[in-house]
Amino acid sequence: MITLLTEHFNEPKLHELETYRRLGGYEGLKKALVMGREPLMAEMDKSNLRGLGGAGFGAAMKWRTVTPEAKDPGPRYVVVNCDESEPGCFKDRVLVTRSPHQLIEGLLIAAYAIDARRAFIFIRGEYEVQHGILRQALDDARAAGFIGKSLFDSGFSCDIDLMRGAGAYISGLDTALLETMEGKKAWPRQPPPFPTASGLMGRPTLVHNVETLSMVPHIVLQGGVWFARLGTAKSGGTVLFSVSGHVERPGVYEFPMGAPLKDIIAAAGGVKAGKKLKAVIPGGVSTPVLTAEELDTPMDFEGPRAKGSFLGAGGVIVLDESADMVMVAHNIERFLAHESCGQCTPCRQGSFWHERILERGLNGGGTAEDIATLERAGENITGKVICALGDTVGVVTRALMKKFPQDFKDRFPQRHG
Numbered sequence: 001m002i003t004l005l006t007e008h009f010n011e012p013k014l015h016e017l018e019t020y021r022r023l024g025g026y027e028g029l030k031k032a033l034v035m036g037r038e039p040l041m042a043e044m045d046k047s048n049l050r051g052l053g054g055a056g057f058g059a060a061m062k063w064r065t066v067t068p069e070a071k072d073p074g075p076r077y078v079v080v081n082c083d084e085s086e087p088g089c090f091k092d093r094v095l096v097t098r099s100p101h102q103l104i105e106g107l108l109i110a111a112y113a114i115d116a117r118r119a120f121i122f123i124r125g126e127y128e129v130q131h132g133i134l135r136q137a138l139d140d141a142r143a144a145g146f147i148g149k150s151l152f153d154s155g156f157s158c159d160i161d162l163m164r165g166a167g168a169y170i171s172g173l174d175t176a177l178l179e180t181m182e183g184k185k186a187w188p189r190q191p192p193p194f195p196t197a198s199g200l201m202g203r204p205t206l207v208h209n210v211e212t213l214s215m216v217p218h219i220v221l222q223g224g225v226w227f228a229r230l231g232t233a234k235s236g237g238t239v240l241f242s243v244s245g246h247v248e249r250p251g252v253y254e255f256p257m258g259a260p261l262k263d264i265i266a267a268a269g270g271v272k273a274g275k276k277l278k279a280v281i282p283g284g285v286s287t288p289v290l291t292a293e294e295l296d297t298p299m300d301f302e303g304p305r306a307k308g309s310f311l312g313a314g315g316v317i318v319l320d321e322s323a324d325m326v327m328v329a330h331n332i333e334r335f336l337a338h339e340s341c342g343q344c345t346p347c348r349q350g351s352f353w354h355e356r357i358l359e360r361g362l363n364g365g366g367t368a369e370d371i372a373t374l375e376r377a378g379e380n381i382t383g384k385v386i387c388a389l390g391d392t393v394g395v396v397t398r399a400l401m402k403k404f405p406q407d408f409k410d411r412f413p414q415r416h417g
């Protein structure tokens with residue numbers, strides 16, 4: 001089975017420039033600079049690369065929507081989103097630890113495509129080790145002439161800065177991330193305008209996830225059509241899954257887009273200690289649950305959607321027969337309540353009340369009416385808030401209630417008298 005991002009992960013010093021170069025590193029950048037912008041964009045168009053930070057927006061389409069220099073002269077930026085705070089997702093951490101130059105190369109190609117002379121990598125504050133690895137990689141790449149003035153004598157110059165987050169999940173949302181970078185509170189902006197028109201400091205900005213940009217050198221070197229064919233009709237290439245929970249070998253696994261969920265779980269050694277599988281959260285905690293009967297789901301951007309869920313950022317959380325779904329719902333809603341930025345009342349209050357009601361159920365005080373309240377409250381949040389964090393509140397709980405009604409009936413019984 002073909003792998004791209006993890007292909008050389010058995011090389012112990014892959015994070016060092018010398019090793020990365022020996023394996024063909026930065027040849028994609030060189031090729032892109034020789035190709036020129038439009039042929040590069042054409043390869044991206046053909047690749048069907050989707051944004052791998054969760055939303056799955058077409059990467060080429062996003063690049064093309066960055067307001068061109070001719071229409072809005074002045075600086076434009078590329079920002080790497082390495083905030084990775086979705087519980088269940090850890091693939092960006094692994095990518096940065098093992099192959100930081102792959103990311104830097106992809107970032108520089110994207111910067112060239114949109115003519116950005118300045119780029120930023122925003123890394124989650126807790127990723128201290130990875131911050132050090134990236135800083136070293138950036139220093140080495142700069143010293144070797146891959147970052148800075150006239151890369152490969154092309155006349156294109158670009159510098160990259162590294163910034164650290166301060167520990168808020170919401171700052172991973174692109175517009176909140178831009179606010180943080182500007183030194184403000186991480187409050188999501190209400191689009192439009194989108195960052196591609198007005199992003200960092202009001203300038204056109206391309207925000208991408210680590211994994212998305214790490215794919216780019218492979219597209220340039222092998223071609224967009226080749227890349228697209230690795231995946232499914234609408235989701236090109238491969239994708240990383242962070243597999244955690246009740247499996248024998250938690251870790252990061254690379255698969256072609258569209259691989260069945262059961263193959264991903266099997267790669268992680270299957271359900272731990274031979275227990276029975278109960279459920280799988282397919283894309284990180286903000287994605288609705290799938291049941292053990294839905295293991296044939298093709299894991300691309302379309303497959304989980306057909307089952308009422310999302311690929312998200314590929315955080316596959318496996319739950320065995322011992323899992324209490326009320327506890328799972330409580331855990332997730334408590335997280336969302338803690339991380340809500342508080343700007344929108346339905347999100348701030350809705351997440352708080354979800355947490356409280358679910359807690360009551362766990363503590364033995366739940367009633368059947370609570371289930372109806374949870375249904376109603378959830379329906380009144382989605383679509384009435386600024387960002388997708390708020391949209392998630394209640395959605396996850398409602399999916400758990402729908403697919404595992406008995407767990408909720410046990411915790412929220414009919415009480416008489």
Ligand SMILES: Cc1cc2nc3c(=O)[nH]c(=O)nc-3n(C[C@H](O)[C@H](O)[C@H](O)COP(=O)(O)O)c2cc1C
Nearest residue numbers: 051052053081083084085172173174208209212388
């Ligand atoms: C609450 C929330 C948190 C997010 N956190 C991240 C994150 O840590 N990393 C990330 O790449 N995208 C995150 N996103 C998605 C970003 O808003 C954005 O879609 C993404 O960075 C775009 O990159 P892509 O096109 O490469 O996917 C988050 C979204 C939401 C709603």
Ligand code: SF4
Nearest residue numbers: 341343344347387390
């Ligand atoms: S939906 Fe929630 S997290 Fe998003 S802006 Fe509103 S209050 Fe903040």
